[in-house]
Amino acid sequence: MIGQRYTKTRKNIFKALSNSKKPITAQEIFNSLKNNDEKINLASIYRNLDLMEKSDLISVILFGEGKKRFELKEENSHHHHFFCENCGDIEDIKMNEDKILANIKKTKFLIKEHKLEFFGLCPDCQ
Numbered sequence: 001m002i003g004q005r006y007t008k009t010r011k012n013i014f015k016a017l018s019n020s021k022k023p024i025t026a027q028e029i030f031n032s033l034k035n036n037d038e039k040i041n042l043a044s045i046y047r048n049l050d051l052m053e054k055s056d057l058i059s060v061i062l063f064g065e066g067k068k069r070f071e072l073k074e075e076n077s078h079h080h081h082f083f084c085e086n087c088g089d090i091e092d093i094k095m096n097e098d099k100i101l102a103n104i105k106k107t108k109f110l111i112k113e114h115k116l117e118f119f120g121l122c123p124d125c126q
């Protein structure tokens with residue numbers, strides 16, 4: 001029974017993450033699921049997110065809000081984010097990183113991943 005419960009929660013978290021166009025918080029995942037799944041609780045969402053992060057299925061994104069945001073890791077979908085400091089809007093930023101990555105490969109470090117977030121004002125807030 002515990003196993004079934006766990007699988008259902010994880011499946012619902014996956015669904016919430018893939019339905020969202022931007023990285024979302026555990027609380028937002030909880031809010032989107034609680035109407036359809038009265039047994040779900042915030043603690044189990046955190047536990048699942050933690051495991052999914054360790055299994056490299058999701059990435060954690062920090063915008064200095066004091067909370068983590070999560071997004072599914074998908075094949076060939078590497079991108080960065082823009083965060084509006086006024087309204088909190090988040091948008092994906094895709095760019096050509098070939099030159100930057102080629103330069104970094106010349107260093108002594110074994111780079112496994114990188115994160116880069118942009119901060120400023122969205123068109124509506126400028």
Ligand SMILES: [Zn+2]
Nearest residue numbers: 078079097114
């Ligand atoms: Zn990148």
Ligand SMILES: [Zn+2]
Nearest residue numbers: 084087122125
């Ligand atoms: Zn804005």
